[in-house]
Amino acid sequence: MKTEGGKRIVIVGASAAGLTAAETLRRRGWDGHLTLIGDEARPPYDRPPLSKQILTGAWEPQRTTLRAPQELARLEIDLRLGRPATGLDVKRRQARLAGGATIDFDGLIIATGVIPRRLPHGDLNGVHVLRTLDDALALRAALLTGPRVVVVGAGFLGTEVAAAAQTMGLEVTLVEPEPVPVRRPFGDRVGALVAALHRDHGTDLRCGVPVRGLCEGGGRVTGVELADGSGLPADAVVLALGSTPATDWLTGSGLTLANGVVCDALCRAAPGIYAAGDVASWHNPRFGTRMRLEHRMNATEQAMAAAGNLLGDAQPFAPVPYFWTDQYDTKIQAYGIFPPDAELRIIDGDPADGHFTAAYGRHEVVVGVLGWNAPRQVRAVRNLVVERAPWTTSTDTSALLPVPVN
Numbered sequence: 001m002k003t004e005g006g007k008r009i010v011i012v013g014a015s016a017a018g019l020t021a022a023e024t025l026r027r028r029g030w031d032g033h034l035t036l037i038g039d040e041a042r043p044p045y046d047r048p049p050l051s052k053q054i055l056t057g058a059w060e061p062q063r064t065t066l067r068a069p070q071e072l073a074r075l076e077i078d079l080r081l082g083r084p085a086t087g088l089d090v091k092r093r094q095a096r097l098a099g100g101a102t103i104d105f106d107g108l109i110i111a112t113g114v115i116p117r118r119l120p121h122g123d124l125n126g127v128h129v130l131r132t133l134d135d136a137l138a139l140r141a142a143l144l145t146g147p148r149v150v151v152v153g154a155g156f157l158g159t160e161v162a163a164a165a166q167t168m169g170l171e172v173t174l175v176e177p178e179p180v181p182v183r184r185p186f187g188d189r190v191g192a193l194v195a196a197l198h199r200d201h202g203t204d205l206r207c208g209v210p211v212r213g214l215c216e217g218g219g220r221v222t223g224v225e226l227a228d229g230s231g232l233p234a235d236a237v238v239l240a241l242g243s244t245p246a247t248d249w250l251t252g253s254g255l256t257l258a259n260g261v262v263c264d265a266l267c268r269a270a271p272g273i274y275a276a277g278d279v280a281s282w283h284n285p286r287f288g289t290r291m292r293l294e295h296r297m298n299a300t301e302q303a304m305a306a307a308g309n310l311l312g313d314a315q316p317f318a319p320v321p322y323f324w325t326d327q328y329d330t331k332i333q334a335y336g337i338f339p340p341d342a343e344l345r346i347i348d349g350d351p352a353d354g355h356f357t358a359a360y361g362r363h364e365v366v367v368g369v370l371g372w373n374a375p376r377q378v379r380a381v382r383n384l385v386v387e388r389a390p391w392t393t394s395t396d397t398s399a400l401l402p403v404p405v406n
């Protein structure tokens, strides 16, 4: 797309990906109109601290703000906050906003993220989800009253919330239908280590039992009923059941929607229309597979790629995915992909010592590496994934792994 003063690029979703897309477009010389639409009233802020520093109170809320007002002003964007986009007309190249206004565009970037899943009666008093800063502040206020907490779902979000609540000295139960926490992303072995981490800190971890429903009394949640018939009393329940892509507003637009906005390897959903961040499902040519990632780093990298491609780069987006989680004093970092049928080998350190690096192999190549309190070590072996190193030679001995001193 040529840079022309009369043309307009619209970005829908004013968070990590949307903001990065706007900054990239300006940096790359787009001097046409640029409109950033967000349904939250707050200026863009960062979500990873919400389940960590904001819940525990280690950070003041304003520390999550991604850009100071003067930095946003320098972008010279038409920033429209507090109003969702409600529809898209691909042929007319027009987005519709709540209230009925429409906005024409020459190029569009969709960055609307995801929405937390709920259970039936999930809007009862005392039931929480955690996606926005307001969610985090409401949950922190509830935790400060000293409730018995049940966290439903032991993925990354649920385990982080349980760790934060436990750190605050609360009575915490973490419920998960799979046999161990974080099993889907990282498999049984790392899941068992995460289970031990939580049990060692005093969390009552109930794995292998689905939740049947929420219990109510006097308009409030009073507990959680498990599929085995048992009940867990609770004053606060946190639903950490995963998310669904925020694509309702695109229904009927003609874009393909299937677990996100379906894009090609350029992050393009239709001519002149791109998607980035948690909402985007795209073909990652590095791994030869379609992906949709809910990772903070991906929101930045994909937004840069989508914005560049909208301006004409024509570069496939082929990242090595990166993710981290912080729980208690443990940082887990992971590069690559972690399919359920991958084999895992510890290649450095020892889980018993609380520091190790592991590699995941599939089809005879390294597809992922994971560090458990091993930031330097895992960065040093990231290249095994980049280079698709052969599984056996790269992982049969820890001696060959270079670990830089600094």
Ligand SMILES: Cc1cc2nc3c(=O)[nH]c(=O)nc-3n(C[C@H](O)[C@H](O)[C@H](O)COP(=O)(O)OP(=O)(O)OC[C@H]3O[C@@H](n4cnc5c(N)ncnc54)[C@H](O)[C@@H]3O)c2cc1C
Pocket (backbone or CB within 6 Å): 012, 013, 014, 015, 016, 017, 018, 037, 038, 039, 040, 046, 047, 048, 049, 050, 051, 083, 084, 085, 086, 111, 112, 113, 114, 130, 131, 132, 157, 246, 249, 276, 277, 278, 279, 293, 294, 295, 296, 297, 299, 322, 323, 324, 325, 326
């Ligand atoms: C509590 C929490 C902790 C996390 N911790 C980690 C972590 O430790 N490590 C990690 O790698 N990742 C983490 N993540 C994930 C990471 O924050 C996300 O991957 C990242 O925020 C995705 O950015 P995004 O811009 O694609 O989507 P989002 O941040 O979800 O932003 C989408 C924005 O679009 C808005 N929107 C939705 N629909 C509309 C509409 N119709 N019109 C206008 N606006 C709309 C939304 O309100 C939102 O503001 C965490 C996420 C959460 C919620």
